[in-house]
Amino acid sequence: MDLDNIKEQLMSRIDQDDLLEVNKVERMIGFMNDLQKCDEKIEAEGISQITENGSQRFNKSHPLLNEKIKINGQLIALEKTINFISEGTAATDNDVEVSESDLI
Template identity: 35%
Template sequence: MKNKKSIEQYLLGQIEKDNPVQVEKVQRYLNLLDIFYKLDKDIKEHGTLVETKNASQTFLKPNPAVAEKNKINSSLLSIEKSFGFEKVEIEESPTSSGLL
C-alpha cells in the first residue's frame, strides 16, 4: 500500500497523540488496511469464484476472501466512526419560505 504513511500522518494529526487509546486505534486501522489490500491481491489472483474439488465433483463457490474483505471494510468504517471525524454539516441559509 503506497499511501499508508500519508494515512498514518493524517490520522495522527487528527487525534490526541497523548491518548494511548486513540494511538492504538490508528495502529489497528493501519493493520486492518494492510489486511484489506492483501485480500484484494488474493481476489485478483484467484478471482471472485474459486473452483472446489470434492471427490469426483467439481464446483465453483465464492472466494472466502471476498467475505473477509467485507468484514474488514466494516471494521475499518467502525474505527473511522469511533474517531469522531464526521464532517460538520454546513447550515443552509434560511429561505424566504422558511421565514413565514
C-alpha cells in the first residue's frame, strides 16, 4: 500500500485550507500506517500463536488481529466525518462550485 499516493489522492479531494480536514486526512494515513505495521508483524509471526500456561499449551489468534479490527473501525468512522469535495466540481477563489459542464 503506497500511503504517499493515498494521502495525495485524499488531499486532492478536500479543501486544503480547512485545517481540520487536513488533520483528518493525516490521522487517516496514520491509521493506515498502523494497519500496515500490524499486517507485517502478523505475516512474520503467523496468524496464530502457541501460548503456554504452566503445563497447558494451546493456540490462540494473534493479538494484533483485534487491534486491526479496532483500527479499521476508527478508519471507517473517521472517513465518514471527512468533507470530501464532490468529483466533477471545482472550487473557485469565491468558493463557488463549478461543474465540468460549466467549463465547456
